Amino acid sequence: MAKIQLENITKKFGELTAVNDVSLEVSDGEFVALLGPSGCGKTTTLRLIAGLEVPNEGRILIGDKEVTKLPPRERDIAMVFQDYALYPHMTLLDNIGYPLKVRGVAKPDMTARVTEVATELQIGDLLERRPGQVSGGQQQRASVARALVHQAQVFLFDEPLSNLDAKLRLEARAFLKHLQQEVGVTAVYVTHDQAEAMALADRIAVMNYGRVMQLGHPLDVYRRPANTFVAAFIGSPPMNLLPCEVDINAGKILFEGDRVLDIASYRERWGGVLKNGRDITLGVRPENIAISSTEVPGSIPSRVYVIQPLGGEWLVVTQVGGELVSVRLFQDEAPELSENVWLKFDLDRTFLYDKNGDLLQ
Numbered sequence: 001m002a003k004i005q006l007e008n009i010t011k012k013f014g015e016l017t018a019v020n021d022v023s024l025e026v027s028d029g030e031f032v033a034l035l036g037p038s039g040c041g042k043t044t045t046l047r048l049i050a051g052l053e054v055p056n057e058g059r060i061l062i063g064d065k066e067v068t069k070l071p072p073r074e075r076d077i078a079m080v081f082q083d084y085a086l087y088p089h090m091t092l093l094d095n096i097g098y099p100l101k102v103r104g105v106a107k108p109d110m111t112a113r114v115t116e117v118a119t120e121l122q123i124g125d126l127l128e129r130r131p132g133q134v135s136g137g138q139q140q141r142a143s144v145a146r147a148l149v150h151q152a153q154v155f156l157f158d159e160p161l162s163n164l165d166a167k168l169r170l171e172a173r174a175f176l177k178h179l180q181q182e183v184g185v186t187a188v189y190v191t192h193d194q195a196e197a198m199a200l201a202d203r204i205a206v207m208n209y210g211r212v213m214q215l216g217h218p219l220d221v222y223r224r225p226a227n228t229f230v231a232a233f234i235g236s237p238p239m240n241l242l243p244c245e246v247d248i249n250a251g252k253i254l255f256e257g258d259r260v261l262d263i264a265s266y267r268e269r270w271g272g273v274l275k276n277g278r279d280i281t282l283g284v285r286p287e288n289i290a291i292s293s294t295e296v297p298g299s300i301p302s303r304v305y306v307i308q309p310l311g312g313e314w315l316v317v318t319q320v321g322g323e324l325v326s327v328r329l330f331q332d333e334a335p336e337l338s339e340n341v342w343l344k345f346d347l348d349r350t351f352l353y354d355k356n357g358d359l360l361q
């Protein structure tokens, strides 16, 4: 295993900048997920690490060796592609065992190792079949097995579970997590599924327009988004982002005309940088708002707009003036539709963002 370092990497395709000045270090044995919307540069970043693309600017190191311009075969990397890339004329056994064959491993040893990995991935009884004779999900697992069969220094995964059904996906996710914890693989894992990134990764890099918007432990990224893009991208439903007005003289931050918080109690956090005006956004997650049917100190009035049962909890969308605020309620009973209720934000879990969408702190 080895660490990976990206230093100020930029990759352009003609006019389009697919990866824009990305710096990222993945420690030895660390599992980092690249998470972001379609087209944000996740696959390109992975292909740069693999050597399938060469950056316009910046350096890439694997271990302590610079590999920026080395071809893929000189990088000791195993990659699982979005589109499996299995050889159609070969059996799964030969496909999965291919990396061992090219390294001169004897057939009996190869078969034993392939069987071990394939059994873990529940395709052990399909090894005599060709890719065309198994399902898409089984092909995908064969592709994962091929990456795992030899001990590469670095594993790169490009949405390896995206074609599996929900149940298999959870099982395969558990297997990958187990593998990560047991073997401590150094891995970069591309996904646009935030739940998968949260579940698997030691750290998540959230990307947008070729840039890393935030890099951190999954719970830090979830709890304390560094900007409104991350706040809106992570969480289901995402963080409420509420346009607020700052009134310095009154010492208040107002949302739809009502006081949501007193600046005085938060002066340490953002008092000094606040200015009068309407260019502040308040972020609070739906689970960090309490609902009550009577007014309590520090609460704001609202009206129940939509109620969605989610099984163990409720999603209650409330209306405050012209804005909607989502609340997750973990209780047996939900309020009534159109009921007047009071919302109280957990101020320790409430954040302010400036006009550029960056966290004030």
Ligand SMILES: Nc1ncnc2c1ncn2[C@@H]1O[C@H](COP(=O)(O)OP(=O)(O)OP(=O)(O)O)[C@@H](O)[C@H]1O
Pocket (backbone or CB within 6 Å): 013, 016, 017, 018, 036, 037, 038, 039, 040, 041, 042, 043, 044, 045, 192
């Ligand atoms: N070979 C290429 N030539 C030209 N443009 C490319 C090429 N590869 C990628 N791009 C563009 O670069 C941008 C980033 O693409 P990339 O495949 O890295 O996105 P992604 O984050 O993996 O998206 P998805 O989630 O849809 O797979 C996109 O706008 C894409 O169209």
Ligand SMILES: [Mg+2]
Pocket (backbone or CB within 6 Å): 042, 043, 044, 082, 158
């Ligand atoms: Mg992609």
